[in-house]
Amino acid sequence: MPRPSTSPLPSNKAWPEAASLGKKLLSWYRAHKRDLPWRRTKDPYAILVSEAMLQQTRVEVVIPYFERWMERFPDVATLAAAPEDEVLAAFSGLGYYRRARNLKKAAAHIIENHDGVVPRTLKELRALPGVGEYTAGAVASIAFDLPEPAVDGNVRRVLSRIRRIEVDPASRAGASVVRESAHTLLESGHPRDLNQALMELGARVCTPTGSRCGGCPVAAECAAFDVGDVDRFPVKTITSRKRVRMIAQVATIQMNGSVLLVHRQVGQCDGVLEGMWEAPFHLIDPQDNPSDRLLGMVKEWTGQELEMGEMIGSAKHSITYRDVEIRVFSATLKGKPARKLEGKSWVWTPVSSLGTGSPTSSLTKKAVRVATRLKGAGRGSSRRLGTRG
DNA sequence: AACCCGGGGCC
DNA sequence: GGCCCAGGGTT
Numbered sequence: 364m365p366r367p368s369t370s371p372l373p374s375n376k377a378w379p380e381a382a383s384l385g386k387k388l389l390s391w392y393r394a395h396k397r398d399l400p401w402r403r404t405k406d407p408y409a410i411l412v413s414e415a416m417l418q419q420t421r422v423e424v425v426i427p428y429f430e431r432w433m434e435r436f437p438d439v440a441t442l443a444a445a446p447e448d449e450v451l452a453a454f455s456g457l458g459y460y461r462r463a464r465n466l467k468k469a470a471a472h473i474i475e476n477h478d479g480v481v482p483r484t485l486k487e488l489r490a491l492p493g494v495g496e497y498t499a500g501a502v503a504s505i506a507f508d509l510p511e512p513a514v515d516g517n518v519r520r521v522l523s524r525i526r527r528i529e530v531d532p533a534s535r536a537g538a539s540v541v542r543e544s545a546h547t548l549l550e551s552g553h554p555r556d557l558n559q560a561l562m563e564l565g566a567r568v569c570t571p572t573g574s575r576c577g578g579c580p581v582a583a584e585c586a587a588f589d590v591g592d593v594d595r596f597p598v599k600t601i602t603s604r605k606r607v608r609m610i611a612q613v614a615t616i617q618m619n620g621s622v623l624l625v626h627r628q629v630g631q632c633d634g635v636l637e638g639m640w641e642a643p644f645h646l647i648d649p650q651d652n653p654s655d656r657l658l659g660m661v662k663e664w665t666g667q668e669l670e671m672g673e674m675i676g677s678a679k680h681s682i683t684y685r686d687v688e689i690r691v692f693s694a695t696l697k698g699k700p701a702r703k704l705e706g707k708s709w710v711w712t713p714v715s716s717l718g719t720g721s722p723t724s725s726l727t728k729k730a731v732r733v734a735t736r737l738k739g740a741g742r743g744s745s746r747r748l749g750t751r752g
Numbered sequence: 753a754a755c756c757c758g759g760g761g762c763c
Numbered sequence: 764g765g766c767c768c769a770g771g772g773t774t
Contacts, residue, residue, distance in 0.1 A: 417769040424760070425769090458758025461771080495771045505769095515769040535753080562769055571767065572763065603766080604755070635757080683757050686764090725759060 378547055384525070384584045385551035391580035392560030395567075397422075400429050402559075407481035407506035408439050411469070411491075414498045414505075415462045422566065428457050439479050443470035451638065451722030460639065460722070465493025483507050501558065508555040512545035514538070517565025518558075522548075523597035524569060527586040531600040604684045611680070611687045611726060613644040614657055614669060614694040615734040621711040622731055623696075624721060625664045628706050635682050640710065640721035642730050643669075646687070664707045665700030676733035680726050689726060691733045 401413035454463040469491040488499035500513035519532040530537035616623040661669040672693035
């Protein structure tokens with residue numbers, strides 16, 4: 364494919380060592396690849412599930428979630444027919460819960476438009492909810508062995524270093540340069556293993572910091588290693604959003620070993636953890652005075668007055684760019700919650716099964732852990748907990 | 753291009 | 764405390 368003359372890289376024919384690079388990557392990968400659950404199958408559905416879970420999430424974290432998921436939703440039809448709450452619950456603690464909703468939507472789409480069979484073309488894959496450029500390429504190559512680039516953070520870093528790409532791969536221009544390089548590399552064949560080899564190298568050898576070039580199978584082919592400035596790549600020009608400090612006031616309302624969770628309706632709750640079942644909480648700026656919004660919230664959901672107790676402990680948490688200090692308050696309802704208003708659902712959930720039935724985030728899990736640890740440990744340890752954070 | 757979405761582990 | 768992770772969607 365012709366390349367614009369303004370490109371910071373020479374044309375692909377000026378990368379004659381691509382084929383030899385591919386060969387070395389392949390033999391290294393085949394000798395050193397980790398035994399991961401999704402590498403034991405070629406089921407396109409399983410590959411799709413793994414790729415969705417792996418978005419912005421480390422391999423080691425995904426493994427148990429993937430295995431539980433495949434047991435509970437073994438195929439497209441099962442997933443398409445499953446209640447959304449169960450699908451979300453399977454992501455409880457994993458984060459980016461939209462991925463779970465999109466997987467279910469994708470399953471419905473596949474039933475509707477492809478007779479329940481995961482499509483093979485890039486275009487059809489891209490049409491699935493939650494499947495972007497990377498995931499489409501990953502499924503096409505890993506499941507179907509098609510020569511499509513799958514450029515994730517690892518591949519961006521590895522190729523930036525090997526070719527000393529001076530453009531930020533996070534920018535549009537840089538992304539296209541990396542993608543072209545990946546495409547050239549795939550011309551040497553074996554896209555399924557080659558794409559995974561690039562990712563595996565980035566995850567295990569060519570790491571963001573402390574890269575182990577001594578153990579790298581392609582150090583001899585790496586331009587940055589040759590020059591000795593590996594750590595300069597990938598170049599970074601785009602700064603991430605500044606993190607902000609926030610406080611979450613959480614009401615833990617307990618009864619008979621259960622906690623009261625409310626359903627966070629879309630557009631009603633600070634824009635985070637929408638659709639999840641959480642202990643009533645709201646986010647406030649550290650400079651603001653604590654408001655009584657929590658009381659109104661619970662009243663609105665359950666029809667009962669809330670009596671806030673003492674702050675019984677705290678924990679740290681993060682939600683995207685927010686660093687949250689969780690402040691846990693014990694609380695009681697003045698009467699029995701009876702109302703079931705439209706879009707204002709609440710539920711008593713056993714502490715022991717948090718996140719397994721109703722989908723619940725790590726924030727609520729942490730808050731409940733603080734509340735129950737205190738209860739079980741007695742007054743002696745409450746001082747210790749209270750001084751944390 | 754910027755901003756949003758969770759959560760955790762590592763330096 | 765910053766960075767980054769087998770990113771995608773929306774604006």
